[in-house]
Structures are given as C-alpha cells and as structure tokens.
Amino acid sequence: IKYLKVIIKLFVIILIVLATRYWTKGYTNDSISSLFAYYNEQEASVNGEICQRIMDIFWLKTHKTGTSSTLSIFTNHAFWNKLTPILPTKEVSKFIWICSPVRYAKWWDTDLNSYTQHPNVSLFHLRYNKKVKNIMPVGTKYISNIRDPATLITSYIGFYTFDKECLKINTNETNGSRLDAYLKHPEEILFNNRRFVNPMLYDFGYILENENNVSEIQNIIREIDNEFDHIILLEHYEESLIIMKELLCWDIGDIVFKIRNVNTKEVKEEKNNQNQVRMRQLHLGDWMLYQHFNKSLWNKIHNYGLERMARDVRALREANEAMHSKCLPTANNVSERDRTTCFFFKLYGFDMLPPIIDSLQLHDGNMEEAWETFSKKVELT
Numbered sequence: 001i002k003y004l005k006v007i008i009k010l011f012v013i014i015l016i017v018l019a020t021r022y023w024t025k026g027y028t029n030d031s032i033s034s035l036f037a038y039y040n041e042q043e044a045s046v047n048g049e050i051c052q053r054i055m056d057i058f059w060l061k062t063h064k065t066g067t068s069s070t071l072s073i074f075t076n077h078a079f080w081n082k083l084t085p086i087l088p089t090k091e092v093s094k095f096i097w098i099c100s101p102v103r104y105a106k107w108w109d110t111d112l113n114s115y116t117q118h119p120n121v122s123l124f125h126l127r128y129n130k131k132v133k134n135i136m137p138v139g140t141k142y143i144s145n146i147r148d149p150a151t152l153i154t155s156y157i158g159f160y161t162f163d164k165e166c167l168k169i170n171t172n173e174t175n176g177s178r179l180d181a182y183l184k185h186p187e188e189i190l191f192n193n194r195r196f197v198n199p200m201l202y203d204f205g206y207i208l209e210n211e212n213n214v215s216e217i218q219n220i221i222r223e224i225d226n227e228f229d230h231i232i233l234l235e236h237y238e239e240s241l242i243i244m245k246e247l248l249c250w251d252i253g254d255i256v257f258k259i260r261n262v263n264t265k266e267v268k269e270e271k272n273n274q275n276q277v278r279m280r281q282l283h284l285g286d287w288m289l290y291q292h293f294n295k296s297l298w299n300k301i302h303n304y305g306l307e308r309m310a311r312d313v314r315a316l317r318e319a320n321e322a323m324h325s326k327c328l329p330t331a332n333n334v335s336e337r338d339r340t341t342c343f344f345f346k347l348y349g350f351d352m353l354p355p356i357i358d359s360l361q362l363h364d365g366n367m368e369e370a371w372e373t374f375s376k377k378v379e380l381t
Contacts, residue, residue, distance in 0.1 A: 055077075056121065056140040058132060058140050058141070059144065060142070060204070060228075065234055066232070067145050083119075083120050084367050085122065118137075119136065141247060142228040148276075150287075157178045197283065200290075201285045218288070220285070231293040231296070232244065243304060256319050326342065
C-alpha cells in the first residue's frame, strides 16, 4: 500500500506537468496552420471530451454590435465546409440593413414562405423571423450579438451621418452636434425614427407597442432567450467567443478574429455617465435585453471556470496576434490555406455579398463550385 501511494503521487505529478505544458504553450507564426486542424472534421475535443462539431449555424447579424468582426469567423467556417448561406434575391442585395426598412423586411418576410434553398448558415443582415426554423436543419445553433445601448446609440448617431433619410436629426440648435441634438429632443427624434427606439429588439423581430411596458419587454426577452443558444456581448467579446467555441465544439483556431469597421465617424463628444444613463432610459427594451444576457453570459463564464476562461482568452489573443503577423502583406512563405484564412480575417461584409450571390446563382446551389467561383471573383487564391 505504501508503494502504491508513492506511485499514485508520481502519476499525478506527471499529469500536472504535462497538462501545464499543454495549456500554456503559445501560438507562433510557424504553427498557425495547426490552429485550423479541425476544419472539415466532424468530431473534436472540448475540455477533454469528444463532441460533435456543429456545422449548421443561424447567426443573426445585428447592427453596430461588433458583427463585422464576427463575420469573418462564420464566413471562414462556411467556406471551408462548403455551407449554403441564406441569401436575399439579387435585386435587393446591395443594401440590406436597418436604413432600408422596406427592402430590409421585404426580401425576408415575403420570400421566406417560398424559400427554395436549403441553407445551413446565415451571414448577412436580416430581421429575425421564427419561420427560419422551417428552412434551417434540425440541430442548428442560433447565435447573435448585442452591446450596451448607451454606446450602441452613440455609434448609430455617429455612423449614419452619410444617410440623411436613415436617422434624421436636426442639428440647427446644437452647432452641428448630432449627439447634443439627440439628447435635447430625443422623443421627437425617436418618434420619427421608430426602428431606432430599441434597434436591437428591432433586429430580433420586435417593435414595442409601449416602450416603457416592463412586462412586455420581459416576455420578449424570454422568447429571445428560448430561441437563441448564445448571445455574444461586445463588451466581453473574447469571453463570448470562448463560450461559443465550447457550444459549437470548435477549436481556438476557429474563432480568431480581426477588429474591423471601427467607426471613424463615431461621435467624439465625451460619453459621460449622465448621458449614458439617459440613453439607457430612452432605450429601455434594449437595456433590459443587454442586462439579461450580460447576467446569462457571466453565469456561463463562472460555470466554465474563471481560471480556464483566463487561460483560453490568453490563447485566443496569442492566436490573433499570430494571425495578424501571418496576414501582413510582407509575410513570407504563407500557405494557400493561410492566404485563404487571411482573406476572411480581413474581410468586409459589403464586399462579399454580391459575389457570393452571383456565384450561388451561377451554379444553382452547388456550393463546391459556388465557393470556388467566389474565390476567383474576389481573387482569394
């Protein structure tokens, strides 16, 4: 028994050493390709357990919530697995977003009942409609992005200056400051821009009859919680991606991302606490939505383990840094696979939609050929 105890102790020490070496190893430029080892594999290991890798994903691309960064993750996934994306008709493909509400709703709400494709991924802006479950495969995971409405609305006000019909704000009384004008007459501005009262709820398919009806808001949030498997929070973006990785049975290499589409037209005025409190009050539905999923995310993080989360966030940052270096124009000896991954790493959504639609229509749903044609159209390879 004495010798047995000694042997057990030595065995435990060896395991600890091996585990420490495994989990603390860094990602280098030379090893970046190994980050993508799980593409096209059906099984992977999450936390030491074999699980089924999730392929089918409905991702609700909300507005101004960090989705431009998330887009590269899901497009990379779609490309390597030759998935079929949900696509609008070519006639409305140029601008599908909240600033074109008729077009934004029409292609989706009217075409959904007669949708002939069999998609297994979603990559573009659309309003959520529960009927999507009639066309997505069984077992699809539903994911979206949100952020604190105080910063969201500030971003909206700064970003949509180029479209005067989108978010109308009269700045005659405020020396051209859109934020000051908004805070001075918010009710008047929001009355003329109803979809911006709670823009995140609008993307999720809801418009409140009474913006201050807490009971109605709570019911809507419960519905969203039941419909979606995971919500990514911009303020805790890396942690959100780690939890998503676990949900989808993916690897760190599957969630590398580049921060993109940073709003150069962002409102420059100081975002003081008083203004933020005011904006949360004005957009109560979105604020309650954010509070709910912020609490939900932190419950998931605690269940995941704080130390484990910190370790995996470090690994993700190292993988991102390695990919940044790998994707520099001056990088040498870049493999074809890495060049392809770099393309999606640096991708902008508006550049991608038309060629994907063209390619899919050209090959009538044959995604092997469609993605190949797409890669040639954008000079990917």
